Amino acid sequence: MKHSKIITWLSATMLGLTITAFSPRLTAEAAQGNGTTDDGFSYTYDTVTKEATITRYDGNEKELTIPKKVGNYTVTVIGKGVFQSHKITKLTIPGNVKEIKEFAFGWCNSLTSVEFKGATKVDEHAFYKCPVLTDISLSKNMPSIGSYAFQACKGLKTLTIPADIKMGGSVFSDCTSLHTVTINGATEVGVSAFSGCTSLKNIYLSDSVKTIGSSAFSNCTSLQSYIVPSSIKTIEPGAFYKCSSLNSVSIQGQTEIQSGAFWNCSKLEKVQLSPNSRTPSNQCGFIDCPSLHIVNGKEALQYETDSNGEIYPIINPAITESIRDHFCRSENVGFVDEYCTKLCEYIVKTETDPWMNDALKARQLHDWLICHCEKENSNDGKDVGDVENHVASSIFLSYAINARGEGMGETVCEGFAKAYTMLLTTAKIESHIIGCNIHVLNLVRINDKYYTVDVTNDAQYEISYDSFLKSTPCTTYDQYLEYDHPLLEVYHNDISKEIPKCLQDYPDSNWDGILDNDFDLDGTDFAHDFMDDLNAYQGMLRFAFGFDSTPEQINDRLGEVLSQLHALHKGYWDYVNDAAPVSVKVSNGGTAEFKVTLFGEDLHYQWMVYNDRIGCWDYMQCAEGIEPTLRWPADEDTNGMKFYCCITNQDGYTINSMPVTLTVI
Structure with missing residues (x-):
């Protein structure tokens, strides 16, 4: 007997097998199986773990409790699509179920309630489009709910998330009857978690919640007001996108408002912003909020009267810091747009006169920009790439909050070009924004001809006209179709064919921004307006500057004449007559x-x-x-x-x- 045992062992060794290698293989093959119960459950099982996965259900129970066991095996998984489209009305998930696979209960059109009793992981689309599901009872120890798990459960009205359950993207999106959400214990509201919940009015977040994720409450069109708890550290992009009924928002804590967090909130009128809240310098949190006019309980836009009785807009000094922190990068925000529009109207009214031709008006507005704004130099910690240097309000808001001192703003070429187009448009002069090799300037129409104006270049050394009404240095400019302010939308025709035609400078040999030898400043030069220009030269200008003055000398001093006439608000011949x-x-x-x-x-x-x-x-x-x-x-x-x-x-x-x-x- 001893010899036979040894031979048997040796035979196994010679065959390249060992007992330890052989036995588990036999066990693994025997560990898997499947079965069916009398009440309609089909399942697979593992004889080692004693766990079962439900793979099919042929029963007809309306009120269904998932069994704890099938055969002698504990049910731990509900397989993919098992109960899809079944007529279950009430469902109980016992604590033994560890996971519910994709679409397990998808399209269950009669399901009204679901109760979870344990730590069940819910995978993607698990309860997708259960239209009459009104009651979901989640357990405190559930680990996660996958993306789209309860999407389009249109009957759900209230929801409480009891603990730190990790939520996937769009988990409760398009639940169009959901009006109240309470989250207790989670650390964040996931990406698009409640997007499209068009009846949502009440959101209650515990102090544990630190992040409102991207698009978390986007298109929640019934949400009218919201107080963001002080525990929230981050509101991610698009979190409240297109909340079209949202009227007021209060940010309580040290919250970072990321790009487009409040985007296209068309009825948002009031925001309260804590001193510790901020919007990153390369982002704008408020976009397309045309009704927004009240910040921290105060009208953001105010009006004052100058020494000549002209009314002009200012940004309320009491909220300067909030404007600096949150709105210098905003686009299409009510008070920002109105401020820019009204300021452009005031500048055009006070810097130009009706008697001026378009070239003189363009010159005056060119000078205003240079006198009230400097090129960004990054000395204050800002960067040329910051969003606030590239939006339509760039110059006007930085001017309003005295970025460089009293009445001084700062920007880059795009900010100059946008502001100049807005001013020219207000003066009814056609202007377009064009760019080449990351530099941006203007194409301006004067007397049916196009010229380039590069205010940025002219602003480098006080006021110059080196780049005022010139030909294009090259013909490879791209047209910028920038619509972040209504004044940029007026002249938006295609000018791509006009750029190559811009080959001639405005006649201005002494580079003072005024048409050569146009002594009466009416926009017509000496050659085409001989008698009026000659009379102006001989009659008054020569007398004013001395009879030894030559036409060239007087031409060089027409800037002074323009200044005098503007101070009197009279054209040359009215000045002479009066x-x-x-x-x-x-x-x-x-x-x-x-x-x-x-x-x-x-x-x-x-x-x-x-x-x-x-x-x-x-x-x-x-x-x-x-x-x-x-x-x-x-x-x-x-x-x-x-x-x-x-x-x-x-x-x-x-x-x-x-x-x-x-x-x-």
Whole structure:
């Protein structure tokens, strides 16, 4: 017997087998099996683990409790699609079930309630499109619920997530009757978790929740207001996208609001932002919120009146920091757009005059931008790539919050180009944004011709016109179709065919931004407007600057003429016609005022009065007699008095005004 045992062992060894290698193989083959129960369950099982997976159900129970065992095996898994489209109305999942596979209960059109009693993992689409499911009872020790697990369960009205259950993407999305969600213990609301829950009005998050994930509550169109708990550290992109009824939001804590978190919330009017909340410098949290006007309980946009009685907009100083932290990167936000629009209207109204031609208006607006904004230099920790340098409001908001000092903003080429187009559009001048080799500038239409304007380049050394109304250096520019402000949408025709035609500079040989030899500044040069320009040169400009002045010298000083005319808000010929004093009627006891408004260098004034006693004109010896403005008492003795002014220029040449009369009434 001893020998036979040894031989048997040796035989096994010679065959290349060992007892330890052979036995498990036999066990593994014997560990798998399948079976069927009398109540309709088909299953597979493992004889080692004593666990079973339900693979099929042919029963007809309406109120179904998953059995704890089938045969002698504990049910731990419900297989893929097992109960799909069955007519179950009520379902109980016992604690022994560890996992529910994909679509296990998908399209169960009669299922109204599900109760989980243990730590069951729910896989993707497990209860997909169960339209009358109204009651879900989740256990506290469930590990996870997979993506789309309860998507489109349109009958679900309330939901409580009791513990830290990891939720997959879109887990409860499109549950269109869901109106109240309570999350206790989870650390985040998953990506698109409640997207499309169009009846959702109430969201309760415990302090354990730190993150509201991307698109978590997007398209929740019934949500009207929401207070974001102080525990929330991050609101990810698109979290509240298209919450079209959302009227107010309050951010309580040290929360980072990421790009588009509140995007396309068309009725959002009020936001409360804690001092510790922030939006990253390369992102904008509020986009397409056209109704938003109240920040931290205050109207974000206010109006003041300048010394000339013109009303202009300002950003409420009480919320400057919140604007700086959250809205300098925003697009199509109500108060931001209104501020930019109203400021453009104010700038155009105060910096240009109706008598100016388009080129002069373009010059004035070019100068305003350069005087009120500097090129981004990153000295304040900002970067040229920051979103706030590239949005339509870039210059105007940074100007409003004094980024570089009182009334000074900062931006890059795209910010300059967008602001310039907005100003020109307000002035009814066609402008487009074009770019080449990551540099952005403008294509501007003046007198049916296109020219380039590069405000960024002209802003490098105070004000210059090196890049004002010039030809294109190359023909490879791309048109920027930027629609982040209504003023950028007005002129959006295709100009790709026009860019190669821009081959000629605006005639401006002295590079002052003014048409050469256009002495009366009417937009027509000397060659085409000979008499008016000659009269302007000979009649007043030569007198103002001295008779030795050549046409070239006077042409070089037309910028000064423009400045003087703009101060008077008069075109050249109106200025000439109105420069002389006029007769006045003044009430008895009042003061008559006669004024000469000529501009020029070293002009001397001498008022003359008609002396009835000797029948001739006489010098006025009083102090007022040698000023451009004469003030004279109106009474019975001065009624009918006549005056005129003799003006002498630096060369000793004189011109006399027509006589004027004081009438006392």
